[in-house]
Amino acid sequence: MTEGEPLIAVQSVRVAVSESANTTVRVDGVSKQYDLGGTVTALDDVSLDLSAGSYTAVMGPSGSGKSTLLNLIGGLDTPSSGQVVVNGQDVSAASEAERADIRGTEVGFVFQTFNLMPRLSAVENVALPLVFDGWDRNRRRERAVSLLSEVGLGDRTDHVPSELSGGQRQRVAIARALSTDPALILADEPTGNVDTDTGAQILDLFDDLHAAGNTFLLVTHERHVAERAERIVHVEDGHIQSIEDVSGGEH
Amino acid sequence: MDTGESVRITLRSIRAHKLRSALTVVGVVIGIASVITFATFGASVEAEIVGDIETSNAGNIYVFGTPSGDDDFDRTLQPVFTEHDIQQLEGIAGVEAVLPRGIVQTQSVRHGNQTLARQQVTATRPASFTPGVLVEGRSFETDEEAVVVNERMAGSFSENLTAGERLTMTMPDGSERNVTVVGVVNGTRGEVPVSEFARQPRVYVPIDPFYESVVESPSAGVRQRAYPQVTLVVDPREIPETQSAIQTYLSGESDARSLSADDTELIARSGNDFVEEISDVIERITRFVTGIAVIALVVGAIGIANVMLVSVTERTREIGIMKAVGARNRDVMQVFLVEAALLGTIGSLLGVPLGLLVGYGATRYAEVTFSLAPLWMALAVGVGVLVGVVAGLYPAWRAARVDPIDALRHE
Known part of the structure; x- marks a missing residue:
């Protein structure tokens, strides 16, 4: 990961950067290069804002840089240049430990492959972010049990992931993403590993959670999944090509 | 992160790899157990020997001649103490008894129709035999044609010697002396501290009329009996003072001094000095052998490190999730340090009783009383936990440095 200016200067796509208080995520002129034998530019001068309570989908072919964008916003990675601010905190300038805290409290991840701890029960998986956030055991369990009932798994709290179906595992992962009441939920192909019906149920759950005020950023390559969002950001070759408003046709 | 949670995660992980974890623990168990075994055995042997000497010989002072300025222990020189010396030593405050000893040469000792060749016959005073050392019979008296034998000697004949029986000693000139065995002892007062198994068969005779070695006393100017060995029994409350008074006499005007070569130093040693020397030697040996056992512990530690590295690789994805x-x-x-420390702790908790058990068996086999070495036990448990933590440090550091993006992609 090399620091410095992007090697290829291309036109920047700026999306209405509003400095309003309800901006949950501000991505400002972010570039990311990887040093894999030669320098590979994954993102090139990308700017994007997510307002609180919004639901945004990122679409693009594989290798377009959409996962890199998600990792940068989620604090799993740091940009080569530019700034990422999540809920008022500058992720791009944060130390490793600070980023760990941001990942734990400001962001909730939902992955394609669920990424649950195989030997922990559903309730322990949901409570895991709370462990690192310093909650005591009883409060953790209380919170995790209530979240599991919220996603419809109130009767599966003590099952380990291998005893759950794909859809149930993804619900556990969603409950875990909600556990610290984060400012933003990042979902990376959340329906990629489940059948169509189950996928639809998961997206319904996202709709419910969005309606309850949660902010979503969802990465997908499937059009029908992306259309559940309010707007679709099209990414290609490390650039934002266009932003499409799909929330009932209003611009 | 609270420790309870990391212990819980660790226990799940250990349970998921029961055999692997068990074998790793076995490595630590062997290491801790061998350290405990050797430490316990060493402590037991030391306590046994030191206890033997301390109970019977604390108030004894032994006199040696050694080449001066030479630390070489085994080069003792035989000094000669005259009757004059014995009298002078008896006059020192705090001295309760002076027990000279001399060797009487014999060709053989006969009992009934069984003859034992070349027996050591020791000439000494009746005061050498206190009620505490007498197994049966009584002490001989001065001028009596009688002997006292020790238990080893009594058992040397096919029919055990008992008090009241007759012995015939053949002297170097071929003459025979018939004597009565008046007592059997299991040691003598003021003997050089040795353990029971190092004891030789002995026959004791009174100085009068058996011992005849003489030398001209430089101070008295007359020929007197001379003894190669003298032990003093002193008041146990005044050992240091008495010991230094004896030392002063020996190094100064004693006949033994005048009759010794200039480079010979006469030294008075107390039973306590012996105890210290012997303890020191045994401790050194114990430390050395225990040090070798520590190698087993190091191997156990390498086992933990190895298993932890495998565990980190296997759980890379879990690290990414966390x-x-x-x-x-x-x-x-x-999380990973707790796992390593737990393996080390379980290993030492199992290793301590095992080591004690084997150490106990070893003391039974060597016929010494079992003594605990609590310091070593505490140390072994501490070392076991430490071994786990140290062995887990590098794997845990590797785990902490895992890049979450790579880890989440890891299959």
Whole structure:
């Protein structure tokens, strides 16, 4: 990961950067290069804002840089240049430990492959972010049990992931993403590993959670999944090509 | 992250790899057990020997001649003490008894129709035999044609010697002396501290009328009996003062001094000095052997490190998950350190009783009384936990440094 200016200067796509208080995520002129034998530019001068309570989908072919964008916003990675601010905190300038805290409290991840701890029960998986956030055991369990009932798994709290179906595992992962009441939920192909019906149920759950005020950023390559969002950001070759408003046709 | 949670995660992980964890623990168990075994055995032997000497010989002072300025222990020179010396030593405050000893040469000793050749016959005073050492019979008296034998000697004949029986001693000139065995002893007062198994068969005779070695006393100017060995029994409350008074006499005007070569130094040693020397030697040997056992512990530690590295690789994805949900590097490190420390702790908790058991068996086999070495036990448990932590440090550090993005992609 090399620091410095992007090697290829291309036109920047700026999306209405509003400095309003309800901006949950501000991505400002972010570039990311990887040093894999030669320098590979994954993102090139990308700017994007997510307002609180919004639901945004990122679409693009594989290798377009959409996962890199998600990792940068989620604090799993740091940009080569530019700034990422999540809920008022500058992720791009944060130390490793600070980023760990941001990942734990400001962001909730939902992955394609669920990424649950195989030997922990559903309730322990949901409570895991709370462990690192310093909650005591009883409060953790209380919170995790209530979240599991919220996603419809109130009767599966003590099952380990291998005893759950794909859809149930993804619900556990969603409950875990909600556990610290984060400012933003990042979902990376959340329906990629489940059948169509189950996928639809998961997206319904996202709709419910969005309606309850949660902010979503969802990465997908499937059009029908992306259309559940309010707007679709099209990414290609490390650039934002266009932003499409799909929330009932209003611009 | 609270420790309870990392212990819980660790226990799940250990349970998921029962055999692997068990074998790793066995490595630590062997290491801790061998350290405990040798330490316990060494402590037992030391306590046994030191206890023997301390109970019977604390108030004894032994006199040696050694080449001066030479630390070489085994080069003792035989001094000669005259009757004059004995009298002078008896006059020192705090001295309760002076027990000279001399060797009477015999060709053989006969009992009934069984003859034992070349027996050591020791000439000494009746005061050498206190009620405490007498197994049966009584002490001989001065001028009596009688002997006292020790138990080894009594058992040397096919029919055990008992008090009242007759012995015939053949002297170097071929003459025979018939004597009565008046007592059997299991040691003598003021003997050089040795353990029971090092004891030789002995026959004791009174100085009068058996011992005849003489030398001209430089101070008295007359020929007197001379003895190669003298032991003093002193008041146990005044050992240091008495010992230094004896030393002063020996180094000064004693006949033994005048009759010794200039480079010979006469030294008075107390039973306590012996205890210290012997303890020191045994401790050194114990430390050395225990040090070798520590190698087993190091091998156990390498086992932990090895298993932890495998565990880190296997759980790379889990590390990624933990990091994605807010685990800091030190949280990840803690999870793996706790696992390593737990393996070490379980190993030492099992190793201590095993080591004690084997150590107990060894003391039974060597016929010494079992003594605990509590310091070593505490040390072994501490070392076991430490071994786990140290062995887990590098794997845990590797785990903490895992890049979460790579880890989440890891299959």
